[in-house]
Every structure is written in structure tokens, then in C-alpha cells.
Amino acid sequence: MAEPQRIVIIGSGLAGASAAGALRERGYGGDVVVFGREAHEPYELPALSKELLLGDTDSPHRVHDPDFYEKARIELRLKAEITRIDVGERVIVDSTGVTHSYDRLILATGSTPRRLPVPGGDLPGLRTLRTVDDSLSLRAALTDGTRVVVVGAGWIGCEVAAAARRHGASVTVIDPVDLPLRRVLGPRMGEVFRDLHAANGVTWRLGVGVDGFAEHGVRLADGSELTGDVVVVAVGASPNLDLARDAGLTLAEGGVAVDAALRTSAPDVFAVGDIAAHDHPRYGRRVRVEHWANAKDQGAHVAGTVLGADDPYVTSPYFFTDQYDLGMEYRGLADAERDELVVRGDVDAREFTAFWLREGRVRAAMNVNQWDDGEALQALVDAQATVTPEQLREGNLAELA
Template structure:
């Protein structure tokens, strides 16, 4: 064990533990230097790694549902019998151990062998092409191989870098508290070893659905099944100076590196927009000691998504850390060292970051004749209006059973889970995409979790205290809970997610 590593927690499970030591059906212990979580689920007891394989969240604080444990931080989910990561944002499986009960004690023995991969349906296609190297595209490719799909997989990505953990680009990595080697979703050699042909810096210019052919900047390519996961692109306001070299957006690793380079010698920055991305960027730049001004037209940040009380809290939190807001104002023009406001004032700025939202990349789908309705319209199986072409991620508008309408959501976990479901359906399964939308945002040391989808509400029910950073907010319309946000109420938030799932299932 490394000298700076803390010793494992709890009792030595190899020596046996009293069943009375369980708390809420869980017990953290260890075998050697491995921390292990014992879970009692009904009459059975399982032993599994104690920490989530995504961001190392403590599964002892999670929720056990239907033979699986859900992570309290970002709602990843693991099968208790196999350790498989059955819901993004985690992809790596956890180890599981044999459990023995004798002489009134519970013992953990050796690790269980990983079960064989699930076998794809025998009518699987020979060649699957994925357009887009973001969350949905990567998740689909990874799931195809996890399903023991033996055919060809090609990912066509316009990015310069292999798929990365995009949420980190506005959070820890931008703040300087996470190294760059944490960012790749898989090591560089994963794609070759998994037989995934990842083609970077490749743009798809046309789809011929009848011939099942794509035209790309690198030539033509055929497909048997196609997944469109083209994602979204950041919006630049149509104002003078928006395209100057020191004006940035944040979507890719290259974008993030450019902002970090600008911050090395800068003293002041202006963030345009009080969106989640804009305010996460503001927090990260404050961590680097940059003076940050946020300009936004709304009267309070994120009120449209989180409501007035949470919006006021977010503003106060950022002001505590030195962010200066210019709300109910706009940016009229950007100069070399100055930002002119719509109100007539001006701000000094060494660089500027736009955080005013994104727009889905729909041009390719439109040109191919796919049905478009403020997004690529898909059915409950994520198949588009053209058989054999599926879509996932930021471009998709799908029939959400929770909202009881077609919705489009621009969030990382949603895109990953859609990619996973689309992958299984491209192999011939008929799995409905019915996951409750989930996202998280981080502001300094305060995480905000959100599950559901509420474009409007007539009541916000607050449990706990927003000001004390201990709260659960329910967004209701005509008495029905549409969404729930929370700060440090992880288990309650997981329970809210399960309640939404079961409301639809019933």
C-alpha cells in the first residue's frame, strides 16, 4: 500500500463479521487492502467493491434497488451478482466476492469469476458506423463490444481527441485540480484492442440512406446500421468581436486547453451567460485566481431550470467566491481588451468565454431526409424515421414516458444511456429508452443534482434548507412531480429517481 493511502475501512471480512453490524442493509469492510461493501438484499448477502468506478463515489451511501446498487453521486448502477456497470456514467465493472455464512458470522472469500459476455442476437449486422465521438457515440461502441458483438465498428469523429470525460472540462480539469490523464474515457490502446476503428478529424458530409453509404472528408464508407450522435455545438452570439482570437467557447478538449492557456497570463475574464457551463467555467477560473465577471440577461442565474430560491443561492455562492454579476444586461460588442455592455458600460477583459448554450447539429440528418422536430425525431427504441438509422444524445427528440411528450435534453448521462440502449437495439433487441433524465453540476464544493424534466411548474416544494446546502426541491405541475433537484440529499434523490421510474412502470 502506498504511504499516502488511508488504511481500508471497517472490519476484516475474511475473519468474519457479525450480521448485527449491518446498518441499513450495508456494511463496509475489507479483505487485505481492498475495501468491500457487504449488502443485504432480501435474504441474500452480496460482496462488491465499495466505490463506484466512475468518480469513486461511496456505494455505502447509495441505494439498493432490484438486485443492483446505485451510486449516490452520479447515479451509476451496478449489478450485485456480476458487478457489471449496467447504467452510465460508469463503464468499468466492479469486482464481486463469494460470501459464506457459518457459525453465526459472515465471511468474504475469494473473488468471483466474471461471467461470460452477453451474446448478441444471431441476426446482428456486419458493420455498424457511429457518427460522433462524444458521450453517446463512445457509450454505444463500448456497449456493442460488451454485448459480444463481433462485427465491424467505426466511429467517425470530427474531434482532434479520442472521447473524453466532457463534464470535467468545465470542472476540475479547467480548475487545475485534475490532471489531463484523467480525461480519456478509455486509454488510447482500448480502441485497437476492442477492434473499434476510431477515425478522428473526420467529418461526415452526406448520408445516402438507400445505398447505406456515408460520404466523409476521408472518403466513402458503407454501413448496415448507423448511429447518429453528432451532438451539439456552442453558440456564439452574433455581435461584433465574437470571433476574435481571445473569445472562447467550451465543448472540446482543445477548447479547454485554449482557455487554460489564456488563463495562464490573464487577470480578468468575462463569462457571457449564466448557464451551468458558464457558471462552472466561472468557478474554475476563480480557482485559478482570475477576476471573473458574468454577464447575463436574466434577473437570477438558472431560475428557468431550478427556480428562484435555488437561483438566488447559486448567485450568492458565486459571489462568496468573488464572481461579479452583471444581470439583466447583455454584451453588445467585444474588443481587444474591453467588453461593451448593452446597458452602455464596459468591462476590461483579457479573454472572454461564451456560455450561452448550444445548438444541436442537425444538418446531416436534415440533408438525409430524416424527420426533424426541433431535433432528430426517434421512436421509443431510438430509431429514426429511416429504418436502420438510430440517433442518440443532444440531437435526439424522443417520446419520454415521464414527461408524457417528446423532449430533447442536452446532458452527458442522458447521451451515454441513450447510446447504450441504441447499441442493444442495433443488434436486434427491442428495448425502450425510458430512463429518467439525470444531470449534475458542480459549483466550488457544492454539487447540484437534478432528475426528471420540468419545463414549467406551478409549485416548488422545498424540503430542508437551500441556504444551509441541505435540501430537496420537487418541481410539481398540477400535483405531479416532474423533477427533483437536491444539494447533499443523495439518498433521497436516488429514491426520487426510483419513484419516477415506478410511476411510469405502473
């Protein structure tokens, strides 16, 4: 494969910026152009619902140092909206009508927070959390005594609730599911997070959905109403697929279908991060992951594919959270409602490791307030090791790995 002269990346988030940096690390000497909607240089998202929202920092973690792009000869075009891709002509078109050619194209268009399709769901006063500006604006509103209503008990909703309580706000969290994080962690671990937030003063309204929004409140499906000075909608994100769809790329599993090495159905077009429905060799199916590590690692990996390598992307999903005094890391991919849960340690003290087994193999592991076994947990998950529950509860994890 001849080396491309011009590689274009649509998306200036973690996945796109990681891909750009990795191209230079691999010695690529041609043009690298990154288009991004935001005015900010590429930054990472986790701090937006953690350190930045808590007030522990005033800026997110940058993907690269500010002078990196100039030194690496990466052209960073911010506040740029791409409106069309023509895979036949190998060009993209921006919102001003200007056409930009490419030899290879990487799509890293990320996601947009979902809105609820209910009356008032598009009110401008409803807050979502996706950008640094969102986070700083929300932080300014989380003052002592403020009434905060969070719709959604997933990761973002729980982290927003924890930050709001840190700032002295009163917090109510609504979700139609009966436990926070149940879909990801299952009922027992969902209880851990429910009890954690309750112990820190959060009021739960679980098992009830939202029927609509008003200027200063939320109407629930059971007919009750909640008043909020701040209402945050945290009901997940939708991958930004319009460009890929309109370009005729194959879609699957809610994302852009990519093969094991992150190639799309169009020649010389690749997709990474939130939008990539990846044919994952480890799991034997397509996997689409909306987490920090996936964006970073896929971005770095795709650089090799773009330059002619054929190595499959095999990294296991990873994510983490910090809420109050609970820190957690999760590795792997479990079906939490069906897989066997095995717990090692003290759940009541919130110092434990949870494992999910399927057919006797480790599918996922989550360490809570325990930090010594990370490498062993990663090895067990990557190997989908065959172990017994008793070995996981009592055995030496490093030896098992």
C-alpha cells in the same frame, strides 16, 4: 431481423463510444467503425468545466481504456470529417471523397457552442468551452489577477466562473435573465446560485444583454462596457444537424426526431445524445437533453435497438454540478417557472433537497450537498410519485419511494 455485418457510428464522443462498447458487450461480432472529428480518443465532457479547468487533473475521463478499441475490434477513425449521408445507398462520404458503406448507422454528432449574433461575435479571441483543448487553453489563461468576463449564466458559465475564481481571476458574469440558471431551476434556486457566486467574489451583470464584442471587451445593451483579458461565451450549444438535415431525416424540437427506441425516420439509421429529439414514454412528448448521462445511457441503449430489440428508452434526465463548496445532482424534468417548488432542509446552509411538483406528482428532484437519498429521489422521479408537500418536507423519502 438479420444481424448487420457493418455498423458505422458518426461521432466519437461519449454517446458514440458508449454505443460502440455496448455493441460488443451484447455479443455483436461484425464490424464496428467510429468516425470522429477530434484527434483525441473518446472522452467525457463534464471534467472540462470542472476538474480539468480547476487544475485537479490534466486529462479528461476517457470513455474506455486506451487499449479497449483494439481489443474489442472497434475501428476508431479520428480526425475524420463526414460530409454526406446517402440513406438510399446506405453510404457515408468523408471530406476526402471516400465512400463508406453501412448496414446500420448511428448518428452521435453532438453539439457546437453557440456564438452571439452581434458585432464582433465571431472574433477569434472569444473563447468557448467544448473540447479538451479548449479547457486546457482556457485554464492556462486563468491566472491570478486576470480579468475574466463570462457571457452566459447557465451551467457552463457558472462552472467557468467558479474555476476562474479558484485561480484568482476577477470575474464578471453577464446574462440578460435576472438570475443565473433561472430557466432550469426557477427563481428561488436561481437566487441560491447567485448568492453562492457573489459570496465567492463574482460580480453579476444580470438583466442586461450583450450588444457587441471588441478585442478586449464587451459592450452591453445598457451602453456600458466591460474590459476583459479573457472573454468566455457560454450561451449554450447548437446540435450538429447538418448531416441529418441534408440526408432528409425528420427533424423536430431542435433535433433529429427519434422514436421511443431511438430510431430515426430513415431505415436502419439511429440518433443519440445531444441531437436526439426523443419521443419519451415517461413524458409523453419529445425530449432533447444535452447532458453527460443522457449521452452515456442513450449510447448504451441504442446498441440493443440496432441489434433488433424494441425496448423504449425510459431513463429520466440526470445532471450534476460542482461549484465552490456546492455539489448538486438533479433528476427528472421540471417546468421550473410553473411547477410547485418544495424544499426539504436548510437553503441558507446550502444543504437541502428541492422537489418540483405538478398536479401533485414529483417531476424533478435536486439534492444539494446531501448524498444519502439518491436512490429514493430517483425512484420518486421515475414513478412521478403522488405525494404531498408536507410528506416531502418531513417524511421518510425511502418509504415514500
